[in-house]
Amino acid sequence: xxxxxxxxxxxxxxxAVQHLKNEKLIACxxxxxxxxxxxxxxxxxQISTTGKNFxxxxxxxxxxxxxxxxxxxxxxxxxxxxxxxxxxMMHRNFGITIANLFDTMIACxxxxxxxVGLAAVLKKRFSVDLDKxxxxxxxxxxxxxxxxxxxxxxxxxxxIPLYRELTAELTAKGRLSWVKEECEIxxxxxxxxxxxxxLSVRFKGAAKMKPQEVAIxxxxxxxxxxxxxxxxxxxxxxxxxxxxREIAERNPSQLHDLxxxxxxxxxxxxxxxxxxxxxxxxxKALPREALPIFKSxxxxxxxQLQDERLNRLKEWRTRKAGExxxxxGVLVNNALLEGLSESDPASKADLxxxxxxxxxxxxxxxFELIKG
Numbered sequence: 001x002x003x004x005x006x007x008x009x010x011x012x013x014x015x016a017v018q019h020l021k022n023e024k025l026i027a028c029x030x031x032x033x034x035x036x037x038x039x040x041x042x043x044x045x046q047i048s049t050t051g052k053n054f055x056x057x058x059x060x061x062x063x064x065x066x067x068x069x070x071x072x073x074x075x076x077x078x079x080x081x082x083x084x085x086x087x088x089m090m091h092r093n094f095g096i097t098i099a100n101l102f103d104t105m106i107a108c109x110x111x112x113x114x115x116v117g118l119a120a121v122l123k124k125r126f127s128v129d130l131d132k133x134x135x136x137x138x139x140x141x142x143x144x145x146x147x148x149x150x151x152x153x154x155x156x157x158x159x160i161p162l163y164r165e166l167t168a169e170l171t172a173k174g175r176l177s178w179v180k181e182e183c184e185i186x187x188x189x190x191x192x193x194x195x196x197x198x199l200s201v202r203f204k205g206a207a208k209m210k211p212q213e214v215a216i217x218x219x220x221x222x223x224x225x226x227x228x229x230x231x232x233x234x235x236x237x238x239x240x241x242x243x244x245r246e247i248a249e250r251n252p253s254q255l256h257d258l259x260x261x262x263x264x265x266x267x268x269x270x271x272x273x274x275x276x277x278x279x280x281x282x283x284k285a286l287p288r289e290a291l292p293i294f295k296s297x298x299x300x301x302x303x304q305l306q307d308e309r310l311n312r313l314k315e316w317r318t319r320k321a322g323e324x325x326x327x328x329g330v331l332v333n334n335a336l337l338e339g340l341s342e343s344d345p346a347s348k349a350d351l352x353x354x355x356x357x358x359x360x361x362x363x364x365x366x367f368e369l370i371k372g
Contacts, residue, residue, distance in 0.1 A: 008060035027159030031139040043139035048156040064094040088191040112325035201292035217248040219283020310341035
């Protein structure tokens with residue numbers, strides 16, 4: 001593997017940027033510490049070119065503004081694998097937007113690869129074993145041992161040859177424009193900002209809980225979040241969501257009521273038990289306006305005609321996905337099919353919700369299916 005250039009100073013970063021400005025393909029990945037700290041941060045940024053491997057340390061060199069023009073340059077392809085999280089973190093932490101993004105995981109999905117994780121893809125195509133033992137490591141620790149730096153660099157060192165293989169195969173199948181459009185959409189995703197809304201509004205299953213259970217849920221979530229912030233830990237490391245759910249459902253008032261709750265060991269009950277009971281009490285005392293209002297999402301009644309359309313569309317998707325050897329959900333998602341089944345287009349130009357590649361390839365078929 002090409003030697004690693006570690007960048008911890010602004011002058012080193014400027015030199016790296018000068019090199020990157022002359023490259024048309026750069027492979028990128030980042031390592032964060034979301035498994036270890038309350039407020040996640042980017043701890044490393046790895047960038048590989050055909051001749052260099054850079055590892056940039058934002059904890060030592062926090063000003064990433066010199067990199068912004070490189071990532072915004074539409075003439076340079078930025079290659080990631082599974083870029084969703086990376087795109088969000090790059091924008092939130094550094095204000096960096098990414099033009100001409102190419103996600104090799106999306107490319108693998110559109111080539112019908114059965115396993116699209118980076119380790120599986122590199123093993124299949126390059127007979128390279130990618131050890132993922134540091135995947136959930138604490139990347140904020142310093143100094144980082146050489147084996148962790150080597151692990152980080154391997155995540156990007158083969159992305160350029162992988163990109164070349166995948167684009168050639170996509171071109172041969174006429175699907176390169178499909179992937180490019182999907183990647184352009186992906187490049188615009190952003191991290192949801194923390195808001196003042198109740199914590200329970202984002203808790204899975206809260207909408208089905210009784211009002212008192214939601215109140216207790218909110219109280220316990222607030223306690224857990226405050227404790228996590230004080231200890232600089234992700235909330236799940238205080239105690240998990242299943243424990244939070246059971247507390248809300250049980251409405252405990254005594255310490256012994258906490259016994260047997262999933263994920264609440266005797267040690268945790270000893271440490272947090274009284275505080276949990278206090279949180280339950282505070283939760284039940286919360287005013288109604290402090291709790292989320294869950295609007296029931298009743299599916300609109302479809303007519304027999306719309307049901308028939310939806311069945312035709314799903315049958316078409318299954319058949320087409322089989323012909324193209326693509327997962328049906330990658331080809332067209334359920335929400336789009338449901339929207340199409342409820343529409344009444346006068347022509348194929350009136351079809352709503354289609355991506356450009358959908359329109360170019362499937363508009364005629366979809367229009368005929370809707371019209372029956």
